[in-house]
Amino acid sequence: MGPNIKNERAHGLARQAAAATGKSQTEAVEEALIRLLADYGIGSDEPQLAARTARVHSIVRAYVDTPPGPERAVTDVDDLYDEHTGLPR
Incomplete structure (x- = not known):
């Protein structure tokens, strides 16, 4: 089981990302985290x-x-x- 995020801003960003990409909030957050890690050279x-x-x-x-x-x-x-x-x- 994953994290239970208690941050309204993070939830709002997840909703915006999902709306912008047409993906679910989970998929949008996953994509964002993959890109963030790639920026740091991790997981690429x-x-x-x-x-x-x-x-x-x-x-x-x-x-x-x-x-x-x-x-x-x-x-x-x-x-x-x-x-x-x-x-x-």
Whole structure:
């Protein structure tokens, strides 16, 4: 069971948030708390996103550093598209 808030201002804000979003008061308060925690860097997926971004950058660096040859079929952006249809290969 959750908190029993005894603050009229908090109740009023919850009602306003619910009306503005079309959500229930509980859903509006939950969304607000998630956003508040994200502002403080808590509960966000930022570390996972940073790790994923670093991985993508390392793959791109490895690809760029690979000399052109048969193992590197794409050497230019134009290699990604069919020259006649313009569609991706």
